[in-house]
Amino acid sequence: MTFRVTTAVAYAAKSTEDKHGSIPTQLEDCRALAERHGWSVVDEFCDAGFSAYKGNRGPGLAQAKERAIRSAPCVLVVQDLDRLARGAGDAPGAADHLGELFFALRRQGVTLWSVRTGEVDSLRAVLEGERGYSESERKSTAVRAGLKRRAERGQPVGAIPEGYCVEGSIDANGRAHTERVIDSERRAIVDRIMDSVEAGHAFGEIARALNLDGLRTRRGKRWTARPVRHIVLNEDYTGATGYPRLIDPDRWQRIVAGVRSGRPRTGRRPAAAYLLKGVGFCGLCGGPLYVRPLAAGRFYVCANVRQATGLCHALRFPADAVRAASSTTSSSSSRTWSTGSPSAQPNRTSSGTDSRRLSSSRGRNCGRSPCAPNAPASSTRSSSTPAMISHPRRCAQPPTWSGTPTASERR
Numbered sequence: 001m002t003f004r005v006t007t008a009v010a011y012a013a014k015s016t017e018d019k020h021g022s023i024p025t026q027l028e029d030c031r032a033l034a035e036r037h038g039w040s041v042v043d044e045f046c047d048a049g050f051s052a053y054k055g056n057r058g059p060g061l062a063q064a065k066e067r068a069i070r071s072a073p074c075v076l077v078v079q080d081l082d083r084l085a086r087g088a089g090d091a092p093g094a095a096d097h098l099g100e101l102f103f104a105l106r107r108q109g110v111t112l113w114s115v116r117t118g119e120v121d122s123l124r125a126v127l128e129g130e131r132g133y134s135e136s137e138r139k140s141t142a143v144r145a146g147l148k149r150r151a152e153r154g155q156p157v158g159a160i161p162e163g164y165c166v167e168g169s170i171d172a173n174g175r176a177h178t179e180r181v182i183d184s185e186r187r188a189i190v191d192r193i194m195d196s197v198e199a200g201h202a203f204g205e206i207a208r209a210l211n212l213d214g215l216r217t218r219r220g221k222r223w224t225a226r227p228v229r230h231i232v233l234n235e236d237y238t239g240a241t242g243y244p245r246l247i248d249p250d251r252w253q254r255i256v257a258g259v260r261s262g263r264p265r266t267g268r269r270p271a272a273a274y275l276l277k278g279v280g281f282c283g284l285c286g287g288p289l290y291v292r293p294l295a296a297g298r299f300y301v302c303a304n305v306r307q308a309t310g311l312c313h314a315l316r317f318p319a320d321a322v323r324a325a326s327s328t329t330s331s332s333s334s335r336t337w338s339t340g341s342p343s344a345q346p347n348r349t350s351s352g353t354d355s356r357r358l359s360s361s362r363g364r365n366c367g368r369s370p371c372a373p374n375a376p377a378s379s380t381r382s383s384s385t386p387a388m389i390s391h392p393r394r395c396a397q398p399p400t401w402s403g404t405p406t407a408s409e410r411r
Helices: 022-037 059-070 098-106 122-152 187-198 203-212 225-232 249-260 319-326 330-334
Strands: 007-014 040-048 074-078 110-114 164-170 176-182 289-294 297-302
Touching: 007 022, 007 059, 022 040, 022 074, 040 059, 059 074, 059 098, 059 110, 098 110, 098 122, 187 203, 187 225, 187 249, 203 225, 225 249, 297 319
Parallel strands: 007 040, 007 074, 074 110
Antiparallel strands: 164 176, 289 297
């Protein structure tokens, strides 16, 4: 039995950031095709910055397929078939081949159409899939060869370091050229970092100072010790890799030698599993929680405190108490914890053991499930997990520990 298709879902995609408005144009073409065939476009989806050759498209395509299946019989409309897939589909983990996508959707009553080729059958799906993959493979090979030739000529390649920018120009023959030049505004950050390291300041200390002055990285993120270290150890600033020189090579060598002689570098130990991994967040800044082993035991600490970003001053709190609370009766789900309370430390009794008595904070709870003290069991988190840690931005009332912290716990 054949059903007449009356609904359509439009999808558009761009492998990189859509700086020139390609996605709106694609969707406009899809709407025009649907109008010509009398289809009602029930929804539109798009992806930007997701390659269909190196991997599958982003969440927009997944949502488009799901919506089309729910509306079946339905048409999934794109401007060109390579907007859907460009992969080979020949190995586990490889990007999807267009043929795979075609047959999976056809089983669900969804037909593929493109503005360029019209309705897609099985033969066209396979051929267009091979064409898209071959074209992407050819472009990738040409780009790699071009980057290699550029490096052989002594020109810079790769990501642009902090303190530089790209400047374009047109030569006498009308050909476009790009050149990596010093960014007059951002170079001050590089100079400041180099001066600070040379003066003996630690990476974390420099990151805190930059954050407190309202400065952010090129991508608008907060500074941490890692990007500061990357800048200090980057040879591009000496001019040896084709970039304009920002620092004298001899001075850079002295700075790097001082950094590398400060403390022996060892391999990082595997991260230990802990109860609140991936679900625990700071009650003050919303940063994820980590466990830090100390002489007094294991303590949860905010990521911003751990990385010394200067964006949070929350105190640590004992991890063993959280585990103990999670293993007790379900009534412990009505207790809230916060890293932001200055008194959030255990009370040491005369016998030397920790008396961990928590006071509930029901009065100012936001009341929104699952933040509410009596959250339903249908919540995605365990009913014994402290509520405030999972949803710090929704709850504002911190609890307090009864008792006075010892000297070692105040540290």
